[in-house]
Structure formats: C-alpha cells, structure tokens
Amino acid sequence: MDAWNILITGSSGLIGSEAVEYFERQGHRVVGVDNNMRRVFFGPEGDTTWNLARLKNSTRHFEHFDLDIRDREGVVSLFKKHRFDAILHCAAQPSHDKAKEVPLLDFEVNAVGTANVLEAMRQFCPDARLVFLSTNKVYGDAPNERPLAELATRYEYSDPSDWNGIDEECRVDRTTHSIFGASKLAADVLAQEYGRYFGLNVGVFRGGCLTGPYHSGVQLHGFLSYLVKSALSGKTYTVLGYKGKQVRDNIHSLDVVRAAEEFFLNPRAGEVYNIGGGRENSVSILEAFDHIERIAGVKVRWEYRDEARKGDHICYISDLRKFRSHFPGWRLTRSLNDILEEIVDSERSQHGMSKGVARC
Numbered sequence: 001m002d003a004w005n006i007l008i009t010g011s012s013g014l015i016g017s018e019a020v021e022y023f024e025r026q027g028h029r030v031v032g033v034d035n036n037m038r039r040v041f042f043g044p045e046g047d048t049t050w051n052l053a054r055l056k057n058s059t060r061h062f063e064h065f066d067l068d069i070r071d072r073e074g075v076v077s078l079f080k081k082h083r084f085d086a087i088l089h090c091a092a093q094p095s096h097d098k099a100k101e102v103p104l105l106d107f108e109v110n111a112v113g114t115a116n117v118l119e120a121m122r123q124f125c126p127d128a129r130l131v132f133l134s135t136n137k138v139y140g141d142a143p144n145e146r147p148l149a150e151l152a153t154r155y156e157y158s159d160p161s162d163w164n165g166i167d168e169e170c171r172v173d174r175t176t177h178s179i180f181g182a183s184k185l186a187a188d189v190l191a192q193e194y195g196r197y198f199g200l201n202v203g204v205f206r207g208g209c210l211t212g213p214y215h216s217g218v219q220l221h222g223f224l225s226y227l228v229k230s231a232l233s234g235k236t237y238t239v240l241g242y243k244g245k246q247v248r249d250n251i252h253s254l255d256v257v258r259a260a261e262e263f264f265l266n267p268r269a270g271e272v273y274n275i276g277g278g279r280e281n282s283v284s285i286l287e288a289f290d291h292i293e294r295i296a297g298v299k300v301r302w303e304y305r306d307e308a309r310k311g312d313h314i315c316y317i318s319d320l321r322k323f324r325s326h327f328p329g330w331r332l333t334r335s336l337n338d339i340l341e342e343i344v345d346s347e348r349s350q351h352g353m354s355k356g357v358a359r360c
C-alpha cells in the first residue's frame with residue numbers, strides 16, 4: 001500500500017509495539033497512543049516504558065502520544081489533527097482476572113474507550129479501516145460445552161467436527177464471560193455496528209493467546225511470556241485447575257499484525273474473525289512445561305491448585321478457516337517452537353521475576 005497514516009492504540013503493549021515497528025518498516029507514518037496504563041493495572045512488572053524507549057530508538061516515522069483513550073476530548077483532538085487511513089485498536093485492560101478487582105475501570109477502558117475511538121473515526125476519518133482486537137472470552141465458557149476427551153497431557157475435542165476448533169458461530173450470550181469478557185463483548189458488538197450499521201470498514205479479531213517477545217508478561221496476563229519468565233528465574237508456577245491439561249492456541253504478535261494488514265488492504269465492514277495459533281500452535285500447560293524444559297534446558301518448578309478460574313476455557317483452539325478463506329495471502333509464520341525460542345532468548349536478555357500463576 002502507499003504510505004498511510006496509521007494509528008496504533010496501546011502502542012507500547014505486545015501487539016501495539018509489534019505493529020508500530022512493522023508498519024513503520026513498510027514506510028507508513030505511525031502515530032501511537034499509550035498512557036502506560038498497563039503499569040496501573042499490574043504494577044511495576046507491567047510497566048511498558050522499556051518498550052516505548054525501544055520503539056523510539058528503532059523507528060524514524062513514529063510519533064507517540066501519552067493519551068488515555070477514556071479522554072474523549074483528547075481522542076477527538078488527536079483525530080482532528082491527523083487524518084488516519086488505518087487504525088489498529090489494541091489499548092485495553094487485557095486481563096480476565098484483573099477485571100474483577102476493577103470492574104468499572106475495566107469497562108471504562110475496554111468498552112467506553114473503544115466507543116471513543118470508533119466515534120472519532122466516524123466523525124473525522126470515516127473512510128479509514130479499523131481493526132479492533134477482541135478476545136475469545138466473548139464466547140464466555142460456551143466452548144466448554146463441546147464434548148472433550150481427557151488425554152495423557154491435554155484435553156481434546158472428542159467430536160471430529162470440532163477438530164479445527166471454535167468458529168465464529170459459537171454463541172456469545174448465556175454463558176459466563178468474566179467481567180473482562182463482558183466489557184470486551186460490549187466493545188466487540190459496538191465495533192460490529194460501526195461496520196454493519198454505519199457501513200465503516202471495521203473488523204473484529206477475537207484473539208486466542210497472543211504472544212511474543214515484547215510482552216510485559218505479568219502474573220495476571222501473558223500465558224507463555226509469564227511461564228517462561230517463571231521457569232528461567234526458578235520461581236514456582238501455579239497451575240489452576242483442569243490438571244494442567246487446559247489447551248490454548250498461541251499466535252505470534254507479528255502474525256496478528258500481518259492479519260490486520262490483510263484486513264486494511266481488503267476490508268469487510270463489520271466482519272468478525274477468530275485469530276489465534278490454531279491447532280498447529282495449540283499446547284496444554286503440561287506440554288508447554290516440556291517444551292520450555294527442552295528449549296531452555298531448565299527444570300520448570302510448578303505446583304497445582306485444584307481450583308479452575310471462573311469462566312476459564314478447558315480447550316480452546318481458534319478455527320482459522322474463515323480468516324484464511326477471506327485472506328488467502330495470510331499464513332502463520334511462527335510455529336509454537338519458534339515462539340518459545342524467541343521468548344526464551346528475549347527473557348534471557350532481561351531479568352527474572354516473582355511467583356507465577358497460569359493465566360492467559
């Protein structure tokens with residue numbers, strides 16, 4: 001594409017920072033918005049200042065604004081000043097578990113903040129394309145109703161028709177979402193309406209486990225990143241429920257950003273896609289321990305607590321067939337092994353941290 005003005009919200013976070021680097025490298029002008037609220041949610045370990053500093057050093061056409069997406073006037077004046085061609089909306093309170101402690105703040109950031117961004121787009125750049133990063137938690141625990149078999153190291157779908165995983169037809173109501181899942185669902189549905197009702201080029205990506213080296217992984221968010229951090233620093237990782245056989249599908253942040261680029265190039269107003277690592281990048285916690293031990297040459301120390309998180313998925317694999325059929329140029333470029341090797345390398349060049357609990 002020609003040089004575009006691209007807005008990335010949550011630009012110091014995992015997906016946002018990958019997007020800043022990627023789009024800037026393609027020759028686009030990138031505006032980032034991030035107020036380091038991850039530190040407010042998760043304390044010093046969630047601080048993203050290091051990532052912003054890294055981006056400032058590695059880019060030339062990146063402008064950062066320390067703006068809160070809840071600040072409606074601030075968002076409006078940003079949109080008045082810049083005419084955006086594309087928007088990747090990643091800013092969020094991203095943790096299932098944190099949300100129960102701060103339900104109002106969670107809703108204000110995830111739902112109202114998203115409304116502010118969508119409405120500013122409608123008023124000031126209605127021809128732009130926008131991707132909103134939603135979550136598989138919008139399905140609540142409905143995926144747990146699929147028949148499952150318990151194997152030696154993981155739960156597995158026992159109905160062959162579920163082999164490819166959960167598709168976008170999964171119902172989104174009458175399930176337990178968690179407070180986080182509910183605030184994201186509010187934003188997800190609103191984003192769909194800006195596509196369907198207003199006809200804007202808005203797409204919704206429902207993420208599985210998004211991961212990569214630029215995650216400020218903390219106990220409450222960032223499954224693989226935090227697991228690797230715990231393993232390398234010799235801390236004990238606590239597995240919560242399901243015997244450690246719960247399955248997650250993991251996608252590298254670069255592949256998420258590439259998916260957003262595909263949507264920007266060929267947008268479909270109001271479409272919803274599941275985006276994750278799919279079956280090939282799926283792993284249970286027990287299997288992840290084995291991979292990390294092999295790759296990092298360390299023994300993972302862990303303990304088990306027989307209390308599953310409320311609304312947690314037992315086996316979640318994103319069915320990628322819809323996205324692949326709409327965007328045949330997109331593919332997963334990083335295997336689970338590649339992802340883990342990269343996180344191990346990146347963590348080894350940083351510092352260790354405290355006791356971990358299994359989260360995503």
Ligand SMILES: NC(=O)c1ccc[n+]([C@@H]2O[C@H](COP(=O)([O-])OP(=O)(O)OC[C@H]3O[C@@H](n4cnc5c(N)ncnc54)[C@H](O)[C@@H]3O)[C@@H](O)[C@H]2O)c1
Nearest residue numbers: 010012013014015035036037038068069091092133207210
């Ligand atoms: N990481 C995952 O496993 C995962 C899974 C599914 C969906 N998602 C979604 O993808 C998106 C990106 O996730 P991520 O993993 O990059 O999260 P992240 O926490 O690494 O990045 C989000 C960034 O947004 C910033 N932010 C938070 N509130 C803000 C506000 N009010 N104003 C401005 N900036 C604010 C934070 O400081 C942080 O840098 C989120 O919407 C998240 O819900 C993530």
